[in-house]
Amino acid sequence: MRKNVKQAGKFKNKHMGYERAGLHDIKFNGPATDFFEGALLGNGGMGVVVTTRPDAIMLHFGHNNVWDIRIAEEHKDEIMTFQEVFDRFADLPADLAQVTDNPWYKQYCEMAGDNYRNPYPKPMPCGSLLLRYDRRDAEVLGHTVHIADGRCTIDFLIQGKPAVLELFVEGDHDRVWLKVTDAASGKAVPLFTEVKLIPDPETPPEFPQAEVLTDTVTGLQHFTQILPRMEQPPTPYIGQASDKAFRLAVKAAGVSSVTDVSSVSDVCGVSSVSSVSSVSSVSSVAGVSKVSSLYLEDSSGKPVTSEDQTAAAVPVTKVRVAAQDHLSQDKSESQQELQGFIACVELWEGLSSEVQATAFVIPPELGGFAVAKEVTATLWRDYWSRSSVALEDEFLERIWYRNLYFFNCSVKEGLTCPGLFANWSYRKIGADWHGDYHMNYNTQQPFWLAFSSNHLDKHLPYVDMVDHVLPVSQTWARDYYGLRGAYFPHSAYPVEMTMMPYPVPHWGWEICETPWTVQSLWWHYLYSMDAVFLRDRAFQPIKEAVLFMVDYMKRPEARGEQWGDENYHIFPTVVPELYEITPGFAKNSDCLIDLTLTRFVFRAFIQACAVLGSEQEEAQLLDEVEEILNHFPSYPTAESRNGRIFVSVEGENPEVVYNVPVPLTTVFPGEDHGLHSSEEDYQTAVNSYLNHRNEGGNELVFYHLAGARLGVLDLERFKRQIQYCLLPNGTCTDRVLMSGGRYADTENFDFMSRMGIWFENFSLPAVINECLLQSYNGNLRFFPNWPDGQHAEFHTLRAVGGFLVSAAFGDVEPEWIEIISEAGAPLSFYIPWEGGALCTLSSGEQVTLSGEIGRIKTAPGETITIVKHPH
Template identity: 50%
Template sequence: MKTLTFLLAIMLFCITCFAQQNDNIFSSFERAKLHPLTFDKPAIDFFEGALLGNGAMGAVVTTRPDGIMIYFGHNNVWDIRLAEDNKEALGTFEYVFNKVKAIPDTLRLLTDDPWYSKYSKMAAENYRKPYPRPFPCGSVLLGFDRRNAEMLGHKLDISNGLCEVYLLTNEKEKITLQIFTDMLQDKLWMQLVDKNGKLCESIFDRVKVMPDPSTPKEFPQYTTQEDLEKGLIAFRQVMPYQEPEDYNLEKGHHNDKAFSLTVQFNSSLEKTNRIDWNGNLQEMALMEGSFVNKNNFIGCILLTEGLNSKVPKMSAVDNLPSQSALKKSFENGTKIWKEYWNKSGVSLSDSFLERTWYHNLYFFNCAVKKGVSTPGLFANWSFNDIGTAWHGDYHMNYNTQQPFWLPFSTNHLEKNLSYVELIEFLMDVSQKWAKEYYNLPGAYFPHSAYPVDMTMNPYPVPHWGWEIFETPWAVQGLWWHYLYSKDIDFLRDRAYFPIKAAVEFLVAYMKRPEARGEQWKDNNYHVFPAIPPELYALRPGFKYNYDCTMDLTLTKFIFKAFRNATTDLGIQDEEKDLLADIEDILNNFPDYPTAITPDNKEVLVSVPEEHSQVVYNVPNALATVFPGEDYGLHSDQETMNLLKNTFSNRQNEGGNDIVFYNLQAARIGLLDLERFKRQINYSLMPNGTASDRVMQVHGRYRDQTNYGFMDRMGVWFENFALPVVINECLMQSYNGTIRLFPNWPLDKDAEFHNLRAVGAFLVSASLKDSKVSEIEIFSEAGSTLKLVLPWENCTMKNSKGKTILKSKLVKISTQKGETLKFEAK
């Protein structure tokens, strides 16, 4: 019988032969194989373990000297209880605004005012509850006697998600436990093989299934199931819909959810006993058993989740886990992984950056899948309190958006559908909040949100809940999806309505009497009040609370996107009134705020009246570059000088900048790749993911701050976007013009294929010996191609033949489905 090891060798041989037949093609699947994640000793800590996942279910495989522990989580499994108290006491925006306006501007902080202090505490009461949050799905231990085997370490093959745990028997034989997740079902498979890849005698003497220790005492008691003859152990946990004071433990609620974790082996189980440390006989407890058959070892772990009424009360068993079923699952999964990898790829002379690219694309695929809940801050890996900080929720002031910067240039638009589904889910509560709290049309997207039923803004505290820029930022990814796909049906059916709702709110907000008039001493429409991300909060006298750079640039972005959307959909006449309001505002739009540095240079800052030496958390100063995309390499020289001055002057405290900060730098061609690599290395966890780590003081942090205090909060989903920084060094297209290697050293060889560009172009190019060789561009939608060529003269080949081009900037009409090749003449 063929084993996983043998199958893998055959597949890799075929891939290598194919690659050798065509020198212009490299397989990303093959490149990924070159970058395994290895650990050469027991990985006892959660953050040392191998991360597995299928986009819905996540698993962390840890090892210890006497066993293997696997922790389970799932994007759909949450503590879904939600507090929505104080609805009436919150009042309306107008009520709170007038109260704040009356507070003397001589106070140091708004919370020094008794009314506001009391109000803000009341408004935060719901968020201070420990729920909602991701809920861990339990763990499974496979134990062995150290007298029989020694734990050596593990290796994770990111090309196909196969984790191999290495053990050494007393006979000095190396044996391997192979573990992988099914990519179509929420299952984890495992088998124990010898050095030849054949099933071997099992060294495991017990299995133990454990519900998560953080399970609240007020939850219904989990139920268990044991069928020792069939090698099965399971538990089932109900997730209450209501808060404890409202929940009836006996009757439950029709919206309750549940999950079950079922472990089954190809061997019967039995209860055994041992003498404990005190000399007493200790029998195996519930959900623990010993293996009867030691001839071979195959196991399967199934995670089932959904409404309580839909999750079976008992686990049904049709067949014992078999090698044929395991083999089929692995073959299907390998095919899915291969399709995933070969959508795009990079081959870089810089092995660290190439490894970073492939590792984070692997993690991203493990964590995201359309049709299940969009991952929160820490995705689908959790245990105990790991993954619960800030409720593990959706923070709409960068955290939620950042990982979904990745799908566009990497040509994984299918992954962005998870984000689209989140925005669609949030539409009801966002429209309701705009209407009932602001008394304005459209939609106001909340600062924080959860994948649970919500009827109000979960975090209505003004000092962060009034971040206006979060509304255009929330829908930006929908417009990008259209720009990079040119899918007019997507624009019409899924993107247009949320974008229009955001625009309606922003127009109405900027046209309020408080946002324009004589008090401003100009004729502009202002974003007021407003709060820069992660900075100042709401201030007495509204100092630093208007025309924030992030508000201005994202509002301008989404206004222009809406205008272009109506043109592409041919509905300008239907939307003429809203379009007229947009033009009026854009013609009377505030300037981006600037300040003068101590060495007399003008720089961009986050908000008017701010000095030039502020230490930011979110890199606000260059928001016009990204996410605003108003400035960049296309800008005039005066603007580029402003951007360069701002870049050299800015300070960021860390925590929220490993992707964001460096992406901005790449967009203007100023990213120091060696420094970028050092920051990644500084932030790396043992499992290969990048943590959010502090970089400096003088912002929120102090000299005695633990610079790694966020390391153990969870696996930071947002930092899986690291490959997009590398992509922007290799190819940029944000304004519709493709630029090749704009931030890549010419003396470092690099090759990429099928990076996706605005206009639905798939771009491939290589840089070798300091020269760009052949460029290949596939036109998916037949858009007009705008390209900056690296040569003065070149030959273009397409379906019509050859054309000589004598300009670096070319504009070419393309046909849907055609390929264009460019070579130096």
């Protein structure tokens, strides 16, 4: 039935996300002295942890782009080829308790893992800022992170009167702005007696030492830290062209005293600074008004600030000496603000030569606080407009908004893909496992959030990471395996690599990591329908993974009479985080996650060729893929107390304790099973979920997302598990759940909690999204894991097909659905009402649909409103 009515589009509220986020501030009462109690701020590049002490505020700085870039790549000539190692394994006795009992293999593993035992590469903490206050005059009461606009406010009593320190990371510059005001009047007031920059105490001692330069006249402090590429830089150090560096500077007003410095000293060996030392000295002498200072002028005589920079764009022609009474702040800054505390901290990072060129560039004038605050708030409003939820379950809503806040703080298009602990680091926090890329779930997991939450731009740093590791992966496939394509690594770094960082077979042979690395590139296309992205960014890495998997499965050891079938097998392989290499390869073939992800990437390649019209060009490879898919191993199963289940490998004990939830991977990320499956497959998947035993640490998102996909996630138990992992800063850490697997009965269940801020757990909202909307098989399914009696509403979640979906759930069923078709793809959805659906198109035309699945042709930009058919 069709008829004309008023145009659709009345349900979407682009402001709801900002409004709802404002309900979920993160509050902490009293001093937050510990790193994991502090407020987390960031702009996707710079990360800041704000801790509060009874005597001071401490800001700890990090940045996704700033790493100790040294890398050890020894033993290249000692690394045997895959075939050589495989043949040696084949000769080992099958009755060994474990292959590492063999002296040769034990020694080989020691050698192959030697490079990884070095502490570098790793994220490099960028120093700290101490703001000291007099405890006789002031007391810190607590802090609040305002996640709606990225601000932190710290409450004080100053002489018994309430005051607030407000600070935020500028959205589009690596700056932190700070200001203290009276809580009642809003008037700027003084608070701090000392401002002090502190290089990170755990800076490698072999690095050129950074020295803090302090100018008591301008209130400027800064230091530059060179990050050498040489593993053991000599002293004195002569810089290399490939060295990196960062510079941290703070400009402050309204400070009653500053750390004394006798002279302007050389900053971290920067030769241009030493020339300044001969021009002027800076003293901190009370009551002296005529103190020499220095600033920069360009060719027109204009002082250079970071608003004018980079220094490369604004040539510095003059270092000028001036008296204090000739210096003035920007005229737009009121005298009132100068009497109160206000500051700006700025970070520069990049090649050492570029950073050193900023040696005399100062942060912008302090009068820019208000403008920077408004610009940053606008960026946050735009972020929250991409998607939103309003849930009757307040806890789940809070988790959704807070983790999307952390996600925006920690990842940004155009910058380095975050590692395990993102952009927050201090001393050795954030350095475990090098803070690197682990490709057996850790690196992929945070970006699961980007798709359904409608933040595709946040996935692009991951795409850049794939491009970064592709050359070394191709080299490894060719030289180590003797095969085509690319074999993606178990561990990788955002630094230049010429070999695999960790080529130990019982980790490096996790075959699943190759299809897993490229999987989300296909998702990016499916959720956007962007054929240009598919052609330019996704297709080649996917093809390289397919080439490798085809060649690997066609090796003579992976097919033939010895298998008793005509299938192509994945052999050998390693089950993630479980068996390593077993004697006789007893548990090293056809791992469930290898099979499901390989099938996924093969199917993706077939579809990608069709979309791009490259079937003829890729005909030979397509034929090979089809041949393997037609002779593909079955998923391994076993009988458990819950019935038939999937297991990681054939012959596995169904009571085994896992780390990575491998038995659930055909549901997610394999997307082979779910609510769409046959009754038999669905029940096997559900049994696997219910039977699963997990030791903890890698399951918080992974396990529960599979439950949501199956529609069996117990939300109350999920919430309790989140609560178990929550830290005072609002993030979730990785915690142990049980012994009996790799962990002993005496294990410290919190041993991972102080390693860093676990970036991977920011994807918790993806679990909630899957409870509200699913589209993985191309058919939209509404509220598949949402309980009756709890209202829920979401706006512009992204679905496969390039659809932006909004909907509301009443007591027992959806009340309305609104879908925007970005790409004009055909719309297919499970009709949630027995009586059918009434669909209103942008034209006003109405369509009635009934049955299980409704289908509608759409045009780009069209909005379709769907409600229960009125009978």
